[in-house]
């Protein structure tokens with residue numbers, strides 16, 4: 001099928017996520033037909049650096065032979081079997097590998113699901129049930145951080161930041177208390193009835209790539225320990241090397257009671273998610289059926305073998321290609337390259353954590369004046385960047401640059417140069 005046929009069919013049959021369809025159908029769609037390493041190719045043969053790792057999922061590049069082979073092998077052997085009542089070797093090995101990434105006595109159990117929102121909701125439900133099972137049903141409050149993002153399903157969205165997108169659904173959200181700082185958290189009344197605190201460790205993603213002050217995570221862990229509150233960490237974005245360590249929580253030597261993983265778990269190839277927890281939590285759920293301690297939750301595709309095989313291959317690549325060992329110099333190079341942007345017009349703050357960067361565009365950075373939201377400067381700039389071979393998406397007026405971990409220094413340089421050119425030629429116009 002040629003471009004115009006596909007474009008017409010897309011416009012006729014599809015409804016894209018987070019997309020104003022009226023605007024979408026008025027434009028030519030970008031039809032991606034292949035991917036190799038850190039690049040994606042469109043139907044016309046144009047290549048783009050995957051500047052946001054395909055919405056923060058890709059780790060080792062597209063079509064990594066190791067992952068492709070693992071998927072093909074697994075699909076030929078066993079495509080799917082229900083995890084309700086049976087098990088299979090690939091998920092067993094994957095769970096073992098995941099737990100071996102953590103020190104003994106911290107996280108020791110894996111509950112699979114298939115996206116980040118679900119991984120967080122599993123942690124929420126386990127937290128609530130845990131307190132009921134250990135005789136503390138009064139612990140039922142959840143605390144999250146202002147502008148947080150934990151997913152789009154109703155439960156996960158209840159935890160997230162309150163904005164114009166989510167406000168519309170507020171009637172069906174459950175009530176969550178939000179704090180904006182450690183100080184607000186420490187002053188929260190009746191901590192003895194808080195069940196759990198959830199946050200994105202080290203850096204908030206959807207909030208605009210906003211790093212927390214150093215030491216924040218340790219302080220929150222301390223607060224949780226003092227008040228016997230469970231700590232839920234959402235590493236859906238930060239997991240699997242993004243911040244320079246395998247998991248962001250390791251950067252402050254903190255281990256949570258629940259850890260949610262998704263996006264990068266399969267290396268970016270297939271949807272799979274996991275909620276990790278400790279033996280203390282797991283054991284509270286043990287009992288006879290009649291004691292009604294069972295965790296009644298699951299999805300049809302829980303621990304899908306093909307997705308689990310991709311995840312296992314991704315973890316093997318981390319070892320075989322010394323992915324973590326190569327990160328410090330890449331991250332340093334990334335910081336250095338980002339400096340090229342600092343002196344350009346209309347660039348506000350540049351925020352970075354590992355291979356994650358948020359570049360904020362501003363009408364007048366010195367005067368602290370943002371662009372009028374209606375101008376949609378971030379969206380226009382990202383659209384313009386395509387013609388220089390860079391594909392990414394903004395968060396309002398913050399340009400996200402999140403190269404796949406496999407990106408070479410040359411490729412990072414290519415992405416930054418494309419962004420510099422875009423800023424120089426397009427940051428005034430709209």
Ligand SMILES: *Cc1c(COP(=O)(O)O)cnc(C)c1O
Pocket residue numbers: 056114115116117118149150151152200205206234235236237238262263
């Ligand atoms: C993307 C994301 C989620 C949601 O994951 P989905 O797989 O899109 O449901 C949750 N938390 C964080 C921090 C994320 O970045």
